[in-house]
Amino acid sequence: MKKYILATLFLGLFVLFLEPAETLLSNFLRLEQPTVHEVEDGDWLSKIALKYYGNPTFWQELELINRAPEGNLVFPGEKVIVPSFKIIQQIRNTKKLSEVNRLIKEQQNILISTSVQPNNHQEVEKSQAEKTVTRSAKESAKFEIAKDVGRIIDFEQQLAESSPDQVLLTSSIPLAAVVALGLGLLVAILYFIRKKRAGETAYYGADLAAEKSESDKSIYLDGFEEYDTAGNEEPEIQTEAEKKEKQVV
Incomplete structure (x- = not known):
């Protein structure tokens, strides 16, 4: 008996704190700004309400806002407007259709302003950034061209300001x-020609000396042969002492 009494009390406490628990969960998961949810496989309005509000019973307000023809049933690929938690509570508590329509219109306008304007703003920023980059590139190119032109002008001015002697010296360096x-090439050619001629002269002189020696030798041999043929005797060779003895006798 005591067990049944404790179980009844526990169930009563659970039911008593069930609604506040849902409220606390809803406050924790409350949506500050409206959004658009794209339905996926397995989604129901109650599941979407649980995801954004922490309370699946708000599916009826989602049905009213989105005018869902099939009640809690939605299909993949559809877009579901999910208002903020504050607005969903106001829709639940209001009794007038005009008020509901006004709240829905406000949420739609917020969605339009937050989904379209930022994109336009980003496009404007992108366009401005592209223009800035293009302008910077053009200015950089103009600056580089101005630098090159200035460098050429400075060089021409320096050249014009230089003295004629300096200009003449600069132009005469390649000629010198x-x-x-x-x-240098002429001297080298003359040196080699002279050396070649000297070598030829020495060669010819040696040939002449050799020819003269051979000629003298042949003349001597010819004379010796003539004497030998005439007298058939060898020439007598006398010394100086023998010559003096003959003179004394």
């Missing part, structure tokens, strides 16, 4: 280099 190179 060419002349020096030509003289």
Whole structure:
């Protein structure tokens, strides 16, 4: 008996605190701004209400706002307007259809302003950013061109302000280099020609000396052969002492 009494009390407390618990959950999950929910497979209005408000019983207000023809039933791909938690409570508590329509219209306007204007604002910002980048690129290109033109003008001014002697010296440096190179090549050619001629002269002199030696040798041998043929005797070779003895006798 005591167990039944405790179970009854516990059930009564549970039912008593059930509604406040739903209210606390609703306050925790309350939606500050309206939004649009895209229905997926397995979605019902009650499931959507539980997701955004923490209380599935708000599906009736969602049905009224979205004029759902099938009650709690919605189909994948459809768009469901989900108002803020404050508005959904006002719709539940109001008794006038005109008030409900006004609240729904306000939510629709908020959705339009938050979904369209930011996109337009982003497009405007994007366009402005593109214009800024284009303007910066053009200004940078103009600045680079101005720098190049200024550099050319400065060089021409420096060249005009230079003295004639400096200009002449600058222009004569390549000419002097060419002349020096030509003289060097000429000297080298003359040196090699002279060296070649000296070598040829020495060669010809050696040949002449060799020919003269051979000629003298042949003349001596010819004379010796003639004497040998005439007297058939070898020439007598006398020393200086023998010559003096003959003179004394």
